[in-house]
Amino acid sequence: MPDPHRAPAPAPPADAPGPAAPAAPAGPTSDPAGRDPSDPDPPDTGPPPARPVLPAPRDPPEAPAPAEAPGRPEADGLGRGSGRADVRRLVRVQLRIALGTAAFVLAVTAAIPVLPALAPGGPRPFGLPPAWLLPVAGVQPLWVLAALAHLRRAERAERDHPRPAGRP
């Protein structure tokens, strides 16, 4: 196995631009000048700055990152206007779904400290106080449902998203 510690692809997170890289990342992660002594270290670490050694995606087919896939010119930042508008539309739809979920979460959260005051008495199943039951049995299930509902809506939005040209 040829020296697995040396990651062959040094900076997978930087969206390794395709064959033509018209808009190179502004912050190249592998600087050829080697170690730059003037570059101050982050205060919390000792060692000199470096290219990220990790992680090396070992299975390229796993990472079908839109920006890398050839034949998808809209993803390279200078793509056709239609592709870009397309992405914007998807982002807007997803953002609307996410904000809806967040609004629900924040509304329930805002009501939380007030709720027990509204229900001072009430039933005591197993002799347990309602202040215990309300959070455990009343609110937690709401989060579970909210999560599942969000998952469904987000996945549907992606399914309904029209595939850009040049893509199956």
Added chain:
Amino acid sequence: MTAPAAPAALTALALVLALTAALGAHGRRSARTASDFLVASQGVSPWWNATAIASEYISAAAYLGTAGLVLAYGTGTLWLPIGATAGYVLLLAFVTAPLRRSGAYTISDFAEWRLGSRAVRRAVTCCACFAGWFYLLPQFQGAGVTLRVLTGAPVWTGWAVIVVVAAGLVASGGMRGITAVQAVQFWVKLLAVAVPAVALLAFWHADGGDASAADRPVRFERTTRVHVETGVAVDVPAAVTVTATGRLDGVRRHAAAVPLAPGRHTVGGGAEIVFPAGAAVPHAARLPAPADGTRATPFCRPGGHGLYTTYSTLIGVLLGTMGLPHILMRFYTSTNGRTARRTAAIVPGLLALFYVFPALYGTLGRLYTPELLMTGDIDATILLLPLRAVPGAPGAVLTGIVAAGAFAAFISTSCGIVVAIAGTVTQRMRHRDGVAAFRLGVVAALAAPLAVLPAIGPRDSADLVVTALCVSACSLCPLLVLGIWWRGLTAPGALAGLATGGGLAVAAGLTRLAAGPGTGWTGALLAQPSLVVAPAAFAVMIAVSLLTRRRVPRRTDGAMARLHLPEPAAAP
């Protein structure tokens, strides 16, 4: 006093360690390269990964701290676990799928990729490390308390256990070993908290239990002998005559009847005080009671600025959960954005299941272990309760089960955080072999909290963990949310926001560590700055980005496409 628990606790520790070692060794066989060490090669299924994530989140603070909070402040504090679960809903809504699609392993990677700035990367690394270090503190603290309470060992033995296990596991098996360890430990923790809870509830019912006591100020139900291990200042709520042996208010007594007036008294280490039945329980001065003297009102976190503190804590927990480095890192092991999102959708269910139980211990603890309020060891509630409620062998067995869960709790969370810090730091190292650099990172991750721990004295784990969440809420969360959803974010904007939010949150956290809980508005703001600082961080990021509009990276559109377009391999 705690002798019967020691064998059970040590057996539990041995079992958990053996399980951890076995799973870790299994992982080691397959972890060969540095990326194996970190990410388990991205083949982890949603259920498996979600269990591991829930497990990493159920830390010593959640396991020990929740019950302790309920004991000390009443069921009002249950809203904290609620905030945590809700945080995962927000994480699912805003972060998981796009973050996974970015291909970033750490938040630092994400920041550098999205904004193309090494300076931002450095700032993010800094914030992530501080959040991780603050998060490690309660784990160490919980480990120390667990071993001390159950076996009488000094607190540093607990710290040593964490260091040895985390270093050993992380350095040998890496992330692959850890995924298995985490996932299995979730079930260990769930069973460890659920089985004794049901048993205790049954015993208590057989006792003719009356839960209304849970809503009243805490009283000693019977004549109670309280052994104070380390000196403590206590506030006595009502005049009471006690029998004291040892140093009380600076005077050495020997089985003498001492009338205690309401107000503050000091109890020396090693003193034994006998309270009559029905006496109100004095509370340790570092757990200030709300002004009305009850500890079960809905918004009853200390400080007197109840509503602000409650909302600020909730916001901190909600937003902080979105930016926890060790949790976000887990999603990298999902196959793609879609599985990452499914993983995140499972987590709230698992957490909700777990959080049914710890509060029960706190509620019962108000009846069976009220003296913990006085000694200040509220984290020990869940550990002491079984033997107190069910004396004899069954109690010892239940104690062992609970202890196993506690050990699993701090071991799994510590390992996750150590991997996260080490992974973040490692990527800054050059000229070093990846695995060796990673091991160095592990040392750095463990060294910082160990240096601080001896100086800060006893703290509640829940308090410490909220500090960590606050750092993440004020720095990493705004960066992630804006970076993913707003194309206008610029590097200077991100830097300014990180410096404002992260800087203020870290400063508040350190001040509080150094100076202890304050009073009045200053104290409330220092303890829970999230409600003020997190919106400020968002505002600064947006404002500065708008001012530096020309510096929006040119490839932003490409980045947004990569973040949000679904994977093509939809139907394999």
